[in-house]
Amino acid sequence: MTKYSQEMAEYRGEVFYAGGEGDRHVWIRKLPGVAYVNDEGFQNYNGRELKTVAVEDLDAWYVEKMTATWRGQPFNVISVENGKAEAGYAGGEYVWAAQNGLEGDQYNGYRATLDVGELADVQVDRTDYLARWKEKNPG
Structure with a gap:
């Protein structure tokens, strides 16, 4: 069974919501209620913390x-x-x-x-x- 049925990414060992942004980048968004170790470079947009990362820096990127x-x-x-x-x-x-x-x-x-x-x-x-x-x- 999966916890989230949407696009996700794993970045530096942590799980985020995700979405493609161009050919070489993906935006990642923090999951509400999760405390992150790696939280540098995130920007707040209407209460959502987002960051754009290079695809090659991801540990995983998938949808279940x-x-x-x-x-x-x-x-x-x-x-x-x-x-x-x-x-x-x-x-x-x-x-x-x-x-x-x-x-x-x-x-x-x-x-x-x-x-x-x-x-x-x-x-x-x-x-x-x-x-x-x-x-x-x-x-």
Whole structure:
């Protein structure tokens, strides 16, 4: 199971949110509530601490997307913490979603906080951006 279902980077042994910035750089953003040892050079933008680093300086850069079923219906798991999964409903049964206490509507989507122990068919698909970048930029 993955903790975050979005683009991430490992830089100097620590984990950050990430995103590509041009061909040779990635921005990294501190995770809320995490105390970092390496925090030089970060700038604050609207309460988010960001820094741009060279791709070759990263230890890892990837995205893990997790899917699961809950009560027989498909969900995209966004994050997992303390035994709870924040998830977006990926099915089209809007009556079922409302009957099962999901928040939202058919136009903006449904979401829920689910017990991890109730998830079934959990699958994590990892895309390694750093390996792809190294293939395109040898040496």
